[in-house]
Amino acid sequence: MKTFSNRYIFTYSAVLVVVAALILTVVAVSLKPQQTQNQEAEKKQMILKTIGVEATRENAAELYAKHITEADGYYTFDGGIVLPMSGTGLWGPIWGYLALDGSSTVVGAVFDHKGETPGLGGEIATDKFAQRFIGKKMDVEPIHLAKNADHSNPHEVDAISGGTMTSNGVTAMLEKAYNDYSKLTSCSSSTSLTSSTTDSREEATE
Amino acid sequence: MKNIDLIKLPFSKENPILVQVLGVCSCLAVTAQLKPAVVMSLSVIVVVTLANLIVSLLRNTIPPRIRIIVQLVVVSTLVVLVDQVLKAYVYDVSKQLSVFVGLIITNCIVMGRLEAFAMVQKPWPSVLDGLGNGLGYSVILIALGFVRELFGSGTLWGYPVMEKLGLYEIGYENNGLMIMPPMALILVGLIIWWHRSRNKDLCE
Numbered sequence: 094m095k096t097f098s099n100r101y102i103f104t105y106s107a108v109l110v111v112v113a114a115l116i117l118t119v120v121a122v123s124l125k126p127q128q129t130q131n132q133e134a135e136k137k138q139m140i141l142k143t144i145g146v147e148a149t150r151e152n153a154a155e156l157y158a159k160h161i162t163e164a165d166g167y168y169t170f171d172g173g174i175v176l177p178m179s180g181t182g183l184w185g186p187i188w189g190y191l192a193l194d195g196s197s198t199v200v201g202a203v204f205d206h207k208g209e210t211p212g213l214g215g216e217i218a219t220d221k222f223a224q225r226f227i228g229k230k231m232d233v234e235p236i237h238l239a240k241n242a243d244h245s246n247p248h249e250v251d252a253i254s255g256g257t258m259t260s261n262g263v264t265a266m267l268e269k270a271y272n273d274y275s276k277l278t279s280c281s282s283s284t285s286l287t288s289s290t291t292d293s294r295e296e297a298t299e
Numbered sequence: 300m301k302n303i304d305l306i307k308l309p310f311s312k313e314n315p316i317l318v319q320v321l322g323v324c325s326c327l328a329v330t331a332q333l334k335p336a337v338v339m340s341l342s343v344i345v346v347v348t349l350a351n352l353i354v355s356l357l358r359n360t361i362p363p364r365i366r367i368i369v370q371l372v373v374v375s376t377l378v379v380l381v382d383q384v385l386k387a388y389v390y391d392v393s394k395q396l397s398v399f400v401g402l403i404i405t406n407c408i409v410m411g412r413l414e415a416f417a418m419v420q421k422p423w424p425s426v427l428d429g430l431g432n433g434l435g436y437s438v439i440l441i442a443l444g445f446v447r448e449l450f451g452s453g454t455l456w457g458y459p460v461m462e463k464l465g466l467y468e469i470g471y472e473n474n475g476l477m478i479m480p481p482m483a484l485i486l487v488g489l490i491i492w493w494h495r496s497r498n499k500d501l502c503e
Binding site for chain 1: 328329331332335360361362363364365368369372373376379380383384386387388390399401448452475478479
């Protein structure tokens with residue numbers, strides 16, 4: 094085996110790392126605008142989807158401008174509001190949007206995640222999962238996920254088998270969204286409600 | 300060894316999962332469904348082939364004492380590059396992939412082939428070796444994904460096969476154990492059993 098001097102080893106590793114860093118920086122910086130654009134379009138697509146408007150990546154911005162009005166921390170559309178949700182799953186952040194009509198009934202939902210296990214927790218991103226929420230209510234209590242859910246219960250939705258941690262994350266996220274929503278609908282929000290909102294926020298940041 | 304063997308052997312006698320027992324970790328994680336298994340297979344083929352090529356080109360300049368670090372830098376640079384390009388141009392595919400792209404860095408097949416083959420072989424055989432091992436890995440991954448999705452969720456590539464066949468009406472139920480990671484291990488064990496019984500020379 095060939096031997097190399099220490100000087101060579103140090104120089105070699107320094108050059109290698111600098112070259113790799115340069116390549117990555119150039120690529121990351123040059124692709125950034127394209128990536129941000131994709132993310133923006135995707136967010137608009139998600140919001141539109143909750144109100145039943147199927148948009149492609151290209152026409153998302155246009156349809157979004159037509160149907161959605163942005164308010165402070167939520168979105169309004171003709172007939173209700175769209176609540177943003179965010180929380181933590183098993184491996185990383187999960188988020189979603191919930192469209193509610195005037196009577197707090199879910200008319201559409203959409204969920205997504207950063208890195209939940211595909212086929213298990215990752216199933217929250219499927220239409221099949223999101224459709225379970227339609228017709229459920231966010232009025233007197235938040236919707237929660239449960240094993241073998243009672244389908245007649247307007248606050249209960251079937252959890253994902255094999256995705257318990259992610260399902261718990263979704264339940265926590267719904268509770269947080271519910272607290273935000275109660276504050277929106279009733280001006281006289283009790284102190285206990287406010288403090289519980291802060292608590293769940295803190296948990297989420299941890 | 301003939302060049303054609305570099306492609307052929309990893310399918311059977313030198314299979315990375317069955318014989319070298321490399322890449323088992325990701326093979327448990329991504330085979331609950333067929334689609335992620337296929338996507339993961341394709342990405343590993345690309346990364347292991349390119350990494351083999353680059354390391355083989357550099358092999359005479361790499362100081363042996365820091366070779367693992369050099370290999371890691373090459374692999375992770377490639378993986379991040381692939382991830383960035385996918386995010387910019389095929390965003391939907393990258394969303395499917397993102398979690399797996401990270402997993403490729405830790406995939407033992409990549410490091411295993413770099414260390415065992417590309418460090419001491421010329422570029423062209425290294426490319427073939429990477430391709431062969433990537434394919435050998437894919438065969439097992441796709442087989443597992445097929446079985447686990449079909450019997451665990453009753454679907455294939457998201458298509459509800461069992462429902463269309465009307466099996467639920469006659470009392471058929473999905474096997475929940477299939478979608479759990481341990482089942483992948485059991486299935487790999489069964490495949491290894493079958494494989495060894497056909498290749499007696501592999502038995503110790």
